[in-house]
């Protein structure tokens with residue numbers, strides 16, 4: 001079988017905890033703008049303005065395909081979702097507000113996980 005992935009702290013459950021946290025993000029009531037890739041054909045300007053699109057379904061695929069070598073890579077992609085959102089949306093827009101709520105939620109849960117690793 002494939003060599004077990006050893007995480008930063010030697011634990012092999014860091015990836016599992018990222019997968020569980022992703023589930024919490026996906027089921028959050030304000031996750032709706034981030035569940036799927038932004039449609040580059042129907043959202044004017046998005047393709048030009050946002051250089052590295054990212055969304056929760058893409059992060060899920062990357063976890064399943066073992067494309068993260070540490071929890072750090074997972075955290076960086078989640079933050080990319082929220083950074084893209086801030087770049088493209090006004091803070092007081094519906095999607096902009098959802099992004100701020102989701103980032104605050106993630107930051108709290110990520111801090112709790114780091115304390116345990």
Ligand SMILES: Cn1cc(C(=O)NCCN2CCCC2)ccc1=O
Nearest residue numbers: 032033034038043084085088089095
């Ligand atoms: C993150 N983000 C998302 C969009 C968007 O339009 N998402 C579609 C949301 N719809 C809800 C039900 C079906 C799809 C636009 C700009 C942006 O920064």
